[in-house]
Amino acid sequence: MIDKSSELPPAGPLRWRDVVETPAVLIDLDIVERNIRRCQDQCDRLGVAIRPHIKTHKLPLLARAQLAAGAIGITAQKIGEAEVMADAGIDDILITYNIVGDHKLARLRRLADRCRLTVVADSAAVVDGLARTFASAKDEIGVLVECDTGMNRCGVLTPEEALALARQVASSAGLRFAGLMTYPAPGHGNAACEWLDNAASLIRSAGIDTHTLSSGGTPDLYAMQHHPSLTEYRPGSYIYNDRSLVTAGACTVEDCALTVLTTVISSPAHGRAIVDAGTKVLTSDLFGMSGYGMVLERPDSTVISLNEEHGRIEYTSELPPAVGDLLRIVPNHACVVSNMVDSVHLIRGEHYVQAEPVAARGRIT
Ligand SMILES: Cc1ncc(COP(=O)(O)O)c(C=O)c1O
Known part of the structure; x- marks a missing residue:
């Protein structure tokens, strides 16, 4: 059982710009706390429980803060992420990913012995594997049927x-x-609830109890209407936000908690500067946009292209960035950036808090 009173750590005496070596991922806890609160308020208004997706941050510290704010449990995408969270004492986990293969099923069975686990399935083959694995288990495992309501992925x-x-x-x-x-699919959150409602009515009319109706996604979170049958919502990106969500109108730049801190390492020609963050930090995820992020200190600029360790910035003003300048970039997609670094640096405004290992980084199996 986790400590429900978990609070995020306070600001320290140092300024992050004096201690952090670049490139680095900064997480502003003041903004994180605001985002958690805003999301919890919205879900309270909608009358749904929150089960946040931890793939965004991969940090037990933030999962605990989400639970302390009122989440009923967490969502993970992979068994490896769930194992890390269970190691940290989190005891109610939904894995929203078909578990296929004997090795993974054996890990799932072991994991189910140490937390309350729910899984999903969208085919008879996946259910067969789960049934084989859990037939002799002491406790039944909960299974949600995954439904494709327009995303064209699984379901x-x-x-x-x-x-x-x-x-x-x-x-x-x-x-x-x-x-x-x-x-x-983004923009279809309300229609998806109607889909689930119809399917649940059909299943109930066949005499099968249908307890949980679970939807998710940050892009539609604040546009969701009240759906009496929806029981839980799984937002992930809301905790950090990113350029894609600013562009979609789901948040403002001030709501973006994760930034990539970079140093200008070259200013070779007017209109062009090079920073020390490339695809190894910002990733090459365009998420349907042009450019690789938003430079907070230079609204006149575009992150026009990336190599592995170089970021090329083009700017329009007369004032060139100087070699040594620190620039913070809001990435297109925060979740993938979390997976690129061993540790993130927690900050509060201008103050440094601490480095935090990204415990579930790279847990892709
Ligand atoms: C199954 C599932 N649920 C919830 C989420 C969280 O979505 P978002 O990051 O848009 O909030 C994701 C994200 O990919 C997901 O795949």
Whole structure:
């Protein structure tokens, strides 16, 4: 059981610009706390429980803060992420990813012995694997049927398929049908709830209890209407936000908690500067936009291209950045940046807090 009173650490006496070596990932805890609070308030208004996706931050410290603010549990994408969180004492975890293969299923079974685990499935083959693994388990494992409500990723395509899979789960020893889960396409969060509602009605009319209806995604979080049947929401990126969410109108630049701190290492020609962050920190994720991030100190500039260790910035004003200047870049997509560094640097405004190991970094299996 985690300590529900977990608080994030306070500011220290030093300024981050005096201690952090670049390139580095900075996380502003003042903004994180605001984002957690705003999301919790919105979910309270909607009458849904929050089960935040920790793939964004991969930090037990922040998972604990989300739980302390009212989350009912966490979501992880991979068994490895869930193992790290269970090691940190987090005891209610949903893995929103089909678990396929005997080795992974054996890990899942071991993990289920040390936390309350729920998984998803979108095919008879995935349910078969889970049933084989949990038939002899002491406790049943909860299974949500994943539904494709327009994302064109995983998920059953119709409520009738959801019913067929619910029947298979409900009749398998070791498995408990827990409900339905979807990850809607951005802009379709409300329509996705109607899809889930129809499927749940069909399943209930077949006499199968359907407890959980789980949706998620930050882009639609603040545009969601009240859906009486929705029980939980899984936002991930809201804790940091990023350039894609600013562009989508889901937050402002002031809501972006994660920035990449870089140093100008060359100012070779007017209009062009080179910083020490390339794809190894910012990643090459464009997320449908042009440019690789937003430079906070230089709104006149574009991160026009990246090599592995070089970032090329083009600017329009007369004032060139000087070699040695520190620039902070809001990346296009914060979740992938978290996976690039061993530690992030926690800050509060101008103050340094501490370095924090990204415990679930690289846990891709
Ligand atoms: C299954 C699932 N749920 C929830 C989320 C969180 O979405 P977001 O980061 O948009 O809040 C993701 C993100 O990829 C996801 O894949």
